[in-house]
Amino acid sequence: MNSSPLSFHIHAQEGQARAGVLRTRRSVIETPVFMPVGTLGTVKGVRFEALESEELDARIILANTYHLWLRPGADVIRACGGLHRFESWGRSLLTDSGGFQVWSLGALRKITEAGVAFRSHIDGRACFLSPEVSMEVQAALGSDIVMMFDECAPGQADHETARTSMDLTLRWGSRSRARFDELQGGEQDSGRCAPTEGLSGAQALFGIVQGATHLDLRKESLARTVEIGFDGYALGGLSVGEEKRVMYDVIEEVAPMMPVERPRYLMGVGTPEDLLEGVARGIDMFDCVLPTRNARSGQVWTARGKLNIKNARFLIDTRPLDESCACSVCRRHTRAYLRHLYVTGEMLASILLTHHNLFYFLDIMRRARQAIALNEFHRFRHETLDMMSAGV
Amino acid sequence: MNSSPLSFHIHAQEGQARAGVLRTRRSVIETPVFMPVGTLGTVKGVRFEALESEELDARIILANTYHLWLRPGADVIRACGGLHRFESWGRSLLTDSGGFQVWSLGALRKITEAGVAFRSHIDGRACFLSPEVSMEVQAALGSDIVMMFDECAPGQADHETARTSMDLTLRWGSRSRARFDELQGGEQDSGRCAPTEGLSGAQALFGIVQGATHLDLRKESLARTVEIGFDGYALGGLSVGEEKRVMYDVIEEVAPMMPVERPRYLMGVGTPEDLLEGVARGIDMFDCVLPTRNARSGQVWTARGKLNIKNARFLIDTRPLDESCACSVCRRHTRAYLRHLYVTGEMLASILLTHHNLFYFLDIMRRARQAIALNEFHRFRHETLDMMSAGV
Numbered sequence: 139m140n141s142s143p144l145s146f147h148i149h150a151q152e153g154q155a156r157a158g159v160l161r162t163r164r165s166v167i168e169t170p171v172f173m174p175v176g177t178l179g180t181v182k183g184v185r186f187e188a189l190e191s192e193e194l195d196a197r198i199i200l201a202n203t204y205h206l207w208l209r210p211g212a213d214v215i216r217a218c219g220g221l222h223r224f225e226s227w228g229r230s231l232l233t234d235s236g237g238f239q240v241w242s243l244g245a246l247r248k249i250t251e252a253g254v255a256f257r258s259h260i261d262g263r264a265c266f267l268s269p270e271v272s273m274e275v276q277a278a279l280g281s282d283i284v285m286m287f288d289e290c291a292p293g294q295a296d297h298e299t300a301r302t303s304m305d306l307t308l309r310w311g312s313r314s315r316a317r318f319d320e321l322q323g324g325e326q327d328s329g330r331c332a333p334t335e336g337l338s339g340a341q342a343l344f345g346i347v348q349g350a351t352h353l354d355l356r357k358e359s360l361a362r363t364v365e366i367g368f369d370g371y372a373l374g375g376l377s378v379g380e381e382k383r384v385m386y387d388v389i390e391e392v393a394p395m396m397p398v399e400r401p402r403y404l405m406g407v408g409t410p411e412d413l414l415e416g417v418a419r420g421i422d423m424f425d426c427v428l429p430t431r432n433a434r435s436g437q438v439w440t441a442r443g444k445l446n447i448k449n450a451r452f453l454i455d456t457r458p459l460d461e462s463c464a465c466s467v468c469r470r471h472t473r474a475y476l477r478h479l480y481v482t483g484e485m486l487a488s489i490l491l492t493h494h495n496l497f498y499f500l501d502i503m504r505r506a507r508q509a510i511a512l513n514e515f516h517r518f519r520h521e522t523l524d525m526m527s528a529g530v
Numbered sequence: 531m532n533s534s535p536l537s538f539h540i541h542a543q544e545g546q547a548r549a550g551v552l553r554t555r556r557s558v559i560e561t562p563v564f565m566p567v568g569t570l571g572t573v574k575g576v577r578f579e580a581l582e583s584e585e586l587d588a589r590i591i592l593a594n595t596y597h598l599w600l601r602p603g604a605d606v607i608r609a610c611g612g613l614h615r616f617e618s619w620g621r622s623l624l625t626d627s628g629g630f631q632v633w634s635l636g637a638l639r640k641i642t643e644a645g646v647a648f649r650s651h652i653d654g655r656a657c658f659l660s661p662e663v664s665m666e667v668q669a670a671l672g673s674d675i676v677m678m679f680d681e682c683a684p685g686q687a688d689h690e691t692a693r694t695s696m697d698l699t700l701r702w703g704s705r706s707r708a709r710f711d712e713l714q715g716g717e718q719d720s721g722r723c724a725p726t727e728g729l730s731g732a733q734a735l736f737g738i739v740q741g742a743t744h745l746d747l748r749k750e751s752l753a754r755t756v757e758i759g760f761d762g763y764a765l766g767g768l769s770v771g772e773e774k775r776v777m778y779d780v781i782e783e784v785a786p787m788m789p790v791e792r793p794r795y796l797m798g799v800g801t802p803e804d805l806l807e808g809v810a811r812g813i814d815m816f817d818c819v820l821p822t823r824n825a826r827s828g829q830v831w832t833a834r835g836k837l838n839i840k841n842a843r844f845l846i847d848t849r850p851l852d853e854s855c856a857c858s859v860c861r862r863h864t865r866a867y868l869r870h871l872y873v874t875g876e877m878l879a880s881i882l883l884t885h886h887n888l889f890y891f892l893d894i895m896r897r898a899r900q901a902i903a904l905n906e907f908h909r910f911r912h913e914t915l916d917m918m919s920a921g922v
Binding site: 217 | 578606610611691864867876
C-alpha cells in the first residue's frame with residue numbers, strides 16, 4: 139500500500155507530452171494542468187463557486203506564502219483552521235515558498251546563508267524568511283503541495299553567479315526537506331486531513347531546479363535535487379528576463395531528464411503559447427498570473443490571439459469576445475458592453491474578463507489533455523498556435 | 531382586453547401595507563419590491579446570473595438615464611438594440627429621468643423653464659437635459675418603466691421655493707407625458723417587445739410627486755400629477771436632507787391618497803428600516819444604492835443591525851456575517867476571511883459583501899410580502915425592527 143502524500147500516473151504520451159492523473163489528499167487533478175493563482179487566498183475577481191463550476195472546474199489553485207504570511211499572518215490562518223478552511227476551498231492548494239517574492243524585492247532584501255532579511259512591502263517591518271520559516275508557514279497554511287525554499291538567479295546571470303545561487307538553493311533544499319519532515323511528524327499541518335485511496339494524508343513537498351540558462355548547471359541542479367528526494371520537481375528561475383527561445387531550450391533539455399514518475403512543474407509560466415510549448419517538452423503543471431492580472435487591464439485571449447477591450451473599434455461591436463468560445467461570458471455579453479464596463483471603470487469588467495481568460499487557459503489545457511490521449515497533440519498544438527497568430 | 535403597458539393587482543392588504551403583482555411587458559414582479567440599482571448598466575459587482583438566481587431573484591433593476599446618456603451614449607445603446615440587449619438582461623428595467631442627477635450637480639448646472647443646462651461630470655462638456663430629451667433617451671434605452679423629468683427641491687426648502695419647484699415639475703410632467711406619447715406612437719423604443727397577457731408591449735410612464743416637506747404642496751402636486759395621468763406614481767424629493775421622522779410623516783399622509791390601483795414608488799429610499807416603514811405606509815416599490823455602495827466600504831446589514839467588516843474584532847471570527855442568513859456568502863465564508871479580503875483591498879470583498887447585502891434587502895421584502903399575505907406584517911415589522919436594534 140502506497141502511503142506517499144500524492145500519487146501520479148501517466149496514462150498517455152505523445153513525444154514528450156504526457157497526460158496523467160495527479161491525486162493529492164484533497165482532489166484528483168488531470169494533467170497537464172493550469173493552476174490559477176490565488177495570491178492572498180482569492181483568485182482575484184472570481185468566486186469559489188465559479189472555480190468549482192463545471193465550466194471552469196479548477197482542481198488546484200495557488201496561494202502565496204509570502205503574501206499570506208504578511209497578511210493576515212500564519213497565526214490567523216492557523217487559528218481559522220488552515221488555508222482551506224480560511225478561504226473555504228476543498229480542492230487542492232499549492233503554496234509557493236516565498237523565495238521568489240523576497241528575491242523580487244530587490245534592494246529591499248539581503249540574502250545570506252541563513253535566509254533572506256527584508257522589509258515588508260506593506261509597512262516596512264523587518265522580516266526574515268528561511269527554509270525553516272517557509273516550511274513552518276506552509277505547514278500552518280496546510281497546503282497540499284509545499285514548495286521548497288529556493289533562491290532565483292536573474293535570467294541573464296553569468297555562470298559563476300548562477301552556480302553560487304544554485305549551490306545555495308541546494309543547501310536550502312536540504313534544509314527545507316529536513317524541517318518539512320520534522321513538521322510532518324508533528325501536528326503542525328493545519329490542513330491535515332484523512333488519508334484517501336492509499337495516500338498518507340500528509341503534505342507533499344516539491345523540489346526546485348535552478349541554474350539559470352546554463353544547461354550544465356541545470357543538469358547538476360536536477361541530479362542533486364533528485365538526490366535530496368521530493369514528491370515532485372519544478373523548474374524555477376525561468377521567464378525571469380531570458381529570451382523565450384532560451385527558456386524553451388532549457389525546458390527541452392532538462393524536462394525529459396526529470397524523474398518520469400513524478401509531476402514536473404514549470405513555475406510562473408506563462409502565455410497560452412508557453413503552455414503548449416511546455417506540454418510538448420514534457421511539463422505537467424503550470425501557474426501564472428497572466429489570465430487574471432491582464433484581465434484587469436482589459437487584455438483578453440481568444441482563439442485568434444489577444445485583444446484589448448478598451449479599443450474604440452469595439453464601441454458598437456455586438457459580437458462576443460471570442461466567437462468560438464463556450465464560456466458564460468461569451469455566451470451572454472458583447473464586446474460593446476464589456477468595453478463600456480471597462481471604460482467606465484466598472485468592477486464587472488474585471489470580473490467578466492477574468493472569468494473568460496481563466497476559461498481560456500483552463501480549456502486549452504483540457505483540450506491538450508484530450509489531444510494527447512488521442513495522439514493528436516502535435517497537430518492540435520500547431521493548429522492552435524497558427525490560429526492564435528491569425529489576429530482578431 | 532387590457533392594452534395598457536402594465537398591470538397591477540393587489541391581492542392582500544394589512545392596514546396600509548399592500549401585497550400585489552406588477553406585470554410589465556418583460557416580467558412578473560411581486561410587490562412590495564426592492565429594485566437594485568444598476569447605474570451604468572451593471573449592478574456593481576454582481577453578475578446577471580446571480581441577479582437571476584433563485585437566491586437573489588431580482589425581477590426588476592434600475593438604470594440611470596443621466597449616466598448612460600453621457601457614457602456610452604444613447605446612440606451606442608440604440609445601435610446595440612436597447613439597454614436590455616446591451617446589458618443582456620431579460621427582466622424589467624426602470625430608468626430614472628436624469629432629473630435628480632442633474633439637480634445633484636449643484637453649481638455645475640443651470641435650471642430654466644426649458645430644462646437644465648449643465649457640464650458633464652466626466653469631461654466638462656456642455657449638455658442640456660429637458661423633459662423631451664429625457665423621454666427620447668429613455669425611449670432609446672427601451673426601459674420598461676420610464677420616469678417623467680422632474681425637479682427636486684432640497685429637503686429643507688421653504689414653502690415658496692418648494693411651490694416654485696413643484697409648479698415647474700408639473701409643467702415638465704405635462705411635457706414628459708406629451709413627448710412620451712409621441713415616441714410611443716413611433717418606433718423610437720429600442721426595447722419594444724411583443725405584448726404579453728393583455729399588455730400593450732409599450733413602455734410605461736410614471737409621474738413624480740414633489741413638494742418637499744409641505745403637505746399641502748404634496749397633496750396639490752399629487753392631484754395635479756394624477757390629472758396628467760400616469761401608469762404609476764412616485765414620491766420624489768425625499769431622503770434629501772430632511773429629518774427621517776418628517777419623511778415618514780410625508781409618506782404616511784400622501785401615500786394613502788395616491789391612486790389605489792396604481793403602483794406607488796418611493797424613489798431613492800432607503801435603509802431596511804425605511805423599507806419596512808414605507809411598506810407600512812402603503813408604498814409598493816423602492817430603490818436605493820445603499821446595499822451595493824455600502825458593501826464596497828465594508829458595511830454589512832444583518833438581522834441584528836449593521837456591522838463594519840474591517841473591525842479588528844473580526845480578525846479570527848469564524849462565524850458567518852449573519853448567523854441567521856441563508857445567502858451563499860453566509861453559508862460559505864467567515865467574517866475573518868471577509869475582513870482579510872477587505873483589508874487587503876481584494877475585489878472579492880466587494881463582490882461577496884454586495885451579494886450578501888442585496889440578499890438581505892431582497893429577502894426582507896420577500897418576507898414582508900409573505901407577512902402581508904398572512905396578515906402578520908404588523909408583528910413582522912416590529913419584531914424585525916427590534917432585532918435590528920439589538921446589535922451584532
